[in-house]
Amino acid sequence: MPETLTMPAVSFAEAFTAGAGYLAACTQGLPTRATVDAGHADLERWARGEAAPGDYDGAIARSRHAFARIAGVGVDDIAIGSQVSVLASLIAASAPDGAVVVCAEGDFASMVAPFHAQAHRGVRVREVTLADLPTAVGDDTWLVAFSLVQSATGEHADADAILAACARTGTLSFADLTQALGWLPVDASRFDITVTHAYKWLCAPRGSAFLTVRPGVRDRLRPVHAGWYAGEDPWSSCYGPLVAPADSARRFDVSPAWPVWPGTAAALEFFASLDAWAVHAHATALGDRLADALGLVDASGAPVRGRAILTWPDPDGAHLAALTAAGLRASGRAGRARVAFHLWNTPDDVDRVLAALHT
Structure with missing residues (x-):
């Protein structure tokens, strides 16, 4: 198992109501609490006949x-x-x-x-x-x-x-x-x-x-x-x-x-309102940790680095099925398993991916 990862001091997850095990920002992001509130308020205003x-x-x-x-x-x-x-x-x-x-x-x-x-x-x-x-x-x-x-x-x-x-x-x-x-x-x-x-x-x-x-x-x-x-x-x-x-x-x-x-x-x-580079550091630290553990390399053969989206060959969908069975929300595209790390993800999500794949 890889070494414990020290994450940035900034905490992002509190802006969301959920997120543990959600590795699908590249498919659909999760709404912030403020977005949920704004949507509810607009729907209620419309229902009251007050929206124009x-x-x-x-x-x-x-x-x-x-x-x-x-x-x-x-x-x-x-x-x-x-x-x-x-x-x-x-x-x-x-x-x-x-x-x-x-x-x-x-x-x-x-x-x-x-x-x-x-x-x-x-x-x-x-x-x-x-x-x-x-x-x-x-x-x-x-x-x-x-x-x-x-x-x-x-x-x-x-x-x-x-x-x-x-x-x-x-x-x-x-x-x-x-x-x-x-x-x-x-x-x-x-x-x-x-x-x-x-x-x-x-x-x-x-x-x-x-x-x-x-x-x-x-x-x-x-x-x-x-x-x-x-x-x-x-x-x-x-x-x-x-x-x-x-x-x-x-x-x-x-x-x-x-x-x-x-x-x-x-x-x-x-x-x-966020420091974009802090968000980048958060997402890529998780991505790099998983890439190292899986031994992922890019088209030139160099270790994958600096990515929030990680993919690897999964032609029969077995890896995606294993991730799903472990309660993780991932995706599959073009014969590849795909995971993404965003604001709500933590090192625990990396560990859960590795456990699901028995790496």
Whole structure:
């Protein structure tokens, strides 16, 4: 059994009502106590007939401001939506006819499928391994789309090398931060475009997603989802064409699913209040301990380090079944067992994984 791990002095678990044995933040985060309270209060207000659509504007504004702090971007650079696939489809619809898009093999479908769906316009998708993304970006590449942290494997893309290749070739960079923001400090302003669904590591209700767009890129994208909420003054844009689309990235807003936003605001304000590097240290200390015990190595053969998501081959699902039988909530993806460590996890969760696998 590995040595006892000394965790950071900061305690995170008290913000949640549960979490012991829950190793599935990469599938769905757990709500904070504040998010649960906000959701209950909104549901009760609705049941009393006291809720009105305009009341949610405050929660949406709070969410946008908190996400700006978490992602390191300006509030005017943020659009809201409901799903990664919807926001990625907006980017795909903006690709010029015949454009070349480079994607990572095995990446999450929501980041790949929208570009394949543009094949009727001659848009070509070139899929390469994650490690080969920087060298696959050429002068003919309109955009490179990739998840910064891979859902199926927990691998990290080499953002520095990818961005350097984009700078050399004038290629747009589009990063999915869904499996990163919330445990991995990320400066989203480095990328031309990013997308994040907040229901995983940011622990928001499912249905609140964020698109960030650099100011210089906005006019290169088509607001194909433009509805009343994409107007400069949404409440004056309810009928007919948008006379005045928003000047900011709000021109790409998707009409909000109101009930998810009070809980989203509470969740994001909680994460915006944290030291992101302390959260990172907490999650990766647990991940490193389990990786060492299991002898996990990366694609180059080096020991796995610095990951909150750990995966290993499990083609018949036996390991996932053993974890589930031990009362642990884990997941399986692409023939691999998958566990994730977040704020509520402790060294005891590592010990329980090892015991379940009889390591």
